[in-house]
Amino acid sequence: MMGPVLAACLLIILSTAWISQANEALCKKDGGVCSCNNNKNSVDCSYKKLTAIPSNIPVETTELRLKYNSLSKLSPTAFHGMKELTYLGLEGNRLQALSAGVFDQLVELDRLELGRNQLESLPPGVFDHLTKLTILGLDQNKLQSLPHGVFDKLTELKTLSLNVNQLRKVPEGIFDSLSSLSTLRLQSNPWDCSCRDILYLRDWIDDNKDKVTGAQDAACGDQQSKAVLDITEKDAASDCVSPNTTTAIPTSTTTPASVIYDDIHEIKVPQENFQKFLGYQEPDHLPTQPQCLMSISGYLGLMMSLMLTSAAILYVFHFLKKA
Template sequence: MMGPVLAACLLIILSTAWISQANGATCKKDGGVCTCNDNTKSVDCSSKGLTAIPSNIPTDTDRLVLQGNKLSSLPRTVFHRLTKLRLLYLNDNQLQTLPPGVFDQLVELDELHLNYNELKSLPSGIFDKLTKLTDLRLQNNQLQSVPEGAFDFLEKLKMLQLTNNPWDCSCNDILYLSKWIREKEGKVNGIESATCVNKKAVLDVTEEEAAEDCVYPNTTTAIPTTIITTLASSNDDDIPELPVPQENFQKFLGYQEPDHLPTQPQCLMSISGYLGLMMSLVLTSAAILYVIHFLKKA
């Protein structure tokens, strides 16, 4: 009766190896592009030319380095499995926006580096769940203001870098940041150096100076009522045919270009992962047949 027992043990071992292969395909040792350290739970994917974040990052990763790549966007749930992350480096990429809720599951995060990107705005509530954050880097972006209450839940914050952003101090949206900096002056490092586009310190901005309503380039503007009235009162034959740019027509139809195409290292990573998966399936099938053979003899 030892035959079936040994076969069952072999099946368990092979199944575990299969799961490990599927979860670890990100790492170089399994054919991936990133360097993984099992002892420190660190995954280093820096400067790999990545246009997308690898999908098989181990769930127990503590430190994830993605700096120096070509990331231009992030899926909303891309980090939701990585609940043990303490350090996340996304600096030196091409990020223009952050999806709402992208960091919501990273409740253990201590450091978040978003500097040297192309961020023009931050979604409301983007940092609300990061209550353990002590170090946040936002310098060298295109930020003109931050949402009301953006930093209210960051009670443990010790470092916040805001320099080299075009802070718009004529707009009343800047008043929250200005007041927050004054309240945290001397308690959070780096904040006093934030300056407006006119070189004035953000913390010195007054309500009189920031009296304008905020209107930024992407704000939707209304069609003048005179045009609507004219079009409504005209015959169809009198309305001139207006050329519609192809890209605008595609946006109207809801068409969007894919965010990215896989890079060569990512393709190699996927192929390696699939080969490993197929090999594990073959070995697992052999173990199952081995068990069945001995059970029939028994």
């Protein structure tokens, strides 16, 4: 009777190993490109030239770093199921737009970093479900406007970075719900101080000088370079309808050579459906060579585990039949 018992134990061990491999195939120790710290539920996929987010990130992950990759867009379901995330780092990618609802399931998120991308606008309500957020980085993008009420639900927000964008005005009342805010970065935007719309921002800065980093550095975009804080009603006499968005300013600072990938050739997989086969979420972007090696390794390991599991099951049936 020891045969079936041993076989059952073998089956349990193999099943456990298979589940572990399925959950951790993206980690370096399993042939993947990301670094994982299971004790802290942290996954670091930074500086990997990723064009898509791996689909096998464990749902219990609390910290996910994807900074300085080649992500140009995010699927609306990119972070679905990751309800334990408290930190999400997406800075230093090529994001041009955000899908509505992309962050809706991240209800525990405390910090969201979206700086150093190419965002020109934000969808209305994109942050509405992030009610526990305390840090939001939107610096060094190409934001030309902000939706009305985009920060209204962020009552716990302490730090908001909007510096180095192309903002010429903000909607009236946009900062009024930020009751916990202690740091607001506004510098290096071409603020239009000729329109009455600027008076809300002027008054808000005047009432919250201790919260605005470099209040005098929030300067008008004209040649006078006058601080928004010093604008008078006479200066802002025009009733502007639409902001002029032709004024451009630098949207990034010097980037270390280690994070510049434009001159590095990426080997693309020619088959159009291969990415779906490997389990990536965004079929519009084919995986790079490291991603393919990661996924093939995981696939071969999975097939081996299934073969061993099948053999163990047959072994159990054989002894049970003899018994």
